[in-house]
Amino acid sequence: MQEPSNFRQLCAEHRIAVTHQRQVLYEVMQGMEGHPSPEEVFDRVKEKVPAISLATVYKNIHLFMESGIFRKMSVHHGSVRVEMNSEEHHHMVCSRCKSITDIGEEELGLTSRRRRLSGGFLVERYAVDVIGLCVKCQQVVS
Ligand SMILES: [Zn+2]
Numbered sequence: 001m002q003e004p005s006n007f008r009q010l011c012a013e014h015r016i017a018v019t020h021q022r023q024v025l026y027e028v029m030q031g032m033e034g035h036p037s038p039e040e041v042f043d044r045v046k047e048k049v050p051a052i053s054l055a056t057v058y059k060n061i062h063l064f065m066e067s068g069i070f071r072k073m074s075v076h077h078g079s080v081r082v083e084m085n086s087e088e089h090h091h092m093v094c095s096r097c098k099s100i101t102d103i104g105e106e107e108l109g110l111t112s113r114r115r116r117l118s119g120g121f122l123v124e125r126y127a128v129d130v131i132g133l134c135v136k137c138q139q140v141v142s
């Protein structure tokens with residue numbers, strides 16, 4: 001977990017104002033893994049700042065993601081998720097329970113990445129979603 005002074009520095013770098021709520025939110029998010037939704041973050045933050053509202057948490061998570069402090073996961077699975085893994089990676093998404101698991105580039109065989117694609121499309125980054133059934137959901141099926 002980062003020290004409060006680092007959060008101030010981070011806010012200065014990303015040009016957002018430091019508030020107590022943002023600092024607590026940031027600290028709570030630092031301690032989370034995977035791809036939490038704003039609701040999951042809210043549940044944790046509430047324990048420390050009971051007066052905080054879900055709307056405030058939403059607003060500040062969006063601010064964190066827009067300013068680049070946290071990365072946004074691709075959002076076409078419904079709700080917004082925050083990406084806690086800063087390494088380049090892709091996702092295995094279960095079509096049944098919607099669980100999301102990180103997967104490395106090597107395993108997908110995506111190590112040779114082209115910077116330009118057909119029509120001159122310039123690649124910023126690759127984010128591949130592999131859709132399927134997780135181990136738990138496979139057991140339910142059989
Ligand atoms: Zn599943």
Ligand SMILES: [Zn+2]
Binds near residue numbers: 101
């Ligand atoms: Zn991820």
